[in-house]
Amino acid sequence: MSGFNRREWLASLAAAATASPSTLASAAQDRDRRRSQPSKTSLALEDYEPKSMLHVPETKVARARFPVIDFHTHLSWSARRNQGERARFNATPGEALAVMDRKNIRTMVNLTGGYGPVLEENIGYWHKPLPNRFIVFTEPWFNKITEPRYPKFQADQIARAREVGARGLKVTKALGLYLREGVTSGSLIKVDDRRFDPMWEAAGAHKMPVAIHTSDPEAFFLPIDRFNERFEELNAHPDWSFHGKDFPSNRDVQEARNRIMARHPRTQFVVLHVGDAEDLGYVSECMDRYPNMHVEIGARIGELGRQPRAARKFFDKYQDRILFGTDAVPKGFETPQQVFVDALYEIYYRFLETEDEYFDYAPAPKPPQGRWRIYGIGLPETILRKVYYENAVRLLGLTD
Numbered sequence: 001m002s003g004f005n006r007r008e009w010l011a012s013l014a015a016a017a018t019a020s021p022s023t024l025a026s027a028a029q030d031r032d033r034r035r036s037q038p039s040k041t042s043l044a045l046e047d048y049e050p051k052s053m054l055h056v057p058e059t060k061v062a063r064a065r066f067p068v069i070d071f072h073t074h075l076s077w078s079a080r081r082n083q084g085e086r087a088r089f090n091a092t093p094g095e096a097l098a099v100m101d102r103k104n105i106r107t108m109v110n111l112t113g114g115y116g117p118v119l120e121e122n123i124g125y126w127h128k129p130l131p132n133r134f135i136v137f138t139e140p141w142f143n144k145i146t147e148p149r150y151p152k153f154q155a156d157q158i159a160r161a162r163e164v165g166a167r168g169l170k171v172t173k174a175l176g177l178y179l180r181e182g183v184t185s186g187s188l189i190k191v192d193d194r195r196f197d198p199m200w201e202a203a204g205a206h207k208m209p210v211a212i213h214t215s216d217p218e219a220f221f222l223p224i225d226r227f228n229e230r231f232e233e234l235n236a237h238p239d240w241s242f243h244g245k246d247f248p249s250n251r252d253v254q255e256a257r258n259r260i261m262a263r264h265p266r267t268q269f270v271v272l273h274v275g276d277a278e279d280l281g282y283v284s285e286c287m288d289r290y291p292n293m294h295v296e297i298g299a300r301i302g303e304l305g306r307q308p309r310a311a312r313k314f315f316d317k318y319q320d321r322i323l324f325g326t327d328a329v330p331k332g333f334e335t336p337q338q339v340f341v342d343a344l345y346e347i348y349y350r351f352l353e354t355e356d357e358y359f360d361y362a363p364a365p366k367p368p369q370g371r372w373r374i375y376g377i378g379l380p381e382t383i384l385r386k387v388y389y390e391n392a393v394r395l396l397g398l399t400d
């Protein structure tokens, strides 16, 4: 009965009971006139916070059913201070452990461990005191790309990183979308640029899985307009857009990543953010083609959970190659879909473990990545175990 005022309706009934046909007709005309006058309230999209009226079960999953390895976290960044780089820790081990113990997280993988002295600082801070709870990955020295001996140098640095305790290599989306021939100027360097071949090989030789983030949501490659499903997110962060300029298409960067997986079959790749979570058909084709490809689900339950039937089939089919990850950032409140708090993990667990319907994918009053909600996929215990830890244990070469 939206748009219809109940009091008016009752009044018109009362009037109809006593009125003659001619007054009835003029009352109807009055009513039509009133309705045709504009009475709409304008409401900015950013102020709209609709509350779901569905009465559906809400399952609180405070702890994961099995101990979790969060394969995708950012416990630190690298920061430039005066001379040289230093590690910038986003939390203390104690702060992280408090959340981990409450949420049944056995291990966190800090992907952004940096390189050189920053890497060693990270390993000393996180991994050495608590080797079972914190694992650190290294990153490439992209700023040395202009040096002629870079390919060999970078491969040697992988071996060195392994020696000092790094367990894998993280490659950000900078490769393909930011890194240029002159580091920050010149033409973009392609994901499958030959200068990185020795690096991918070295990672495989040292049994270090490569966590690779290539491309971004498909909507980031489209104009920021009223047809863009992530309009609010892009409007808030216009620098996240890869539309226009000299940027490649989403598919071009994904294909370049595929070529490196094909070229380095002994290297295990963990494609972060499911690769292209909007297109599980395409991701499935890639998984079928490249047995050394795995995926991690961080910051993409908003995509997986709005296609729960396709997602469930995907988890069934590729259950041995899907890893749990959140992209968690301690104090990352500007991006609630990845803020390292208890509520974030409860949402992931609810998505994976229950068949709850239509719930928020991020702990935020408004869905931060797009205006939709998600559905749980209720995985069976055998698949949960694999996704929560068994697949990561195998890839990281842990003992159990």
Ligand SMILES: [Zn+2]
Pocket: 072, 074, 327
């Ligand atoms: Zn990340």
